[in-house]
Amino acid sequence: MSFVPIVCGKKDWDKQYDQSTQYSSLYCPNCHNFNVHPVKRREFISIWFIPVFPIFIGKQLVCPTCNWRQDFKNDEQLQKVVREQQNIRQGKTGG
Template sequence: MFLFLPILCGISHFDKEYDQTPAHNNIYCPNCHNFSVRPIKRREFFAVYWVPIVPLYWGKQLHCPICNWRQDFKNQAELDKVLTEQNNIKRN
């Protein structure tokens, strides 16, 4: 007897706040022009039956929850540079 069992697979992602610093909230989004971007830690996995198996991406991103825009950043120095540039945008 032949038994057909479908294998369900896909990509699971887990987002977590980068930190709780109030200065890191409400960064300007270049895509939708809102002040809603926040830094996050993102992990993506290949999953079988909703169980994460193989890590595909592990890093830090700037993420806009309104338009789903994302940009990678590597360290705190890059994030501080973005925040410095944001102060110029907010003043104008």
């Protein structure tokens, strides 16, 4: 009788969403830095380092400093975040 270990894990890929400067250096509500940017994210369960089952495929805002993440669905939601960020920088409050 032989034993063959199966190595399982999770593999993540982040790809830059857009090269536009309006999406760079957004505000992070967790660490309060201005370096959040949008990415296309893919997460897979892997067996022997080979991605097999997708767990998540979507778009996220990510902070490289504190690893804060927030999902967004389309460009319309991303534009709304950019408008809110401009209000934050100008010192305006919602209401």
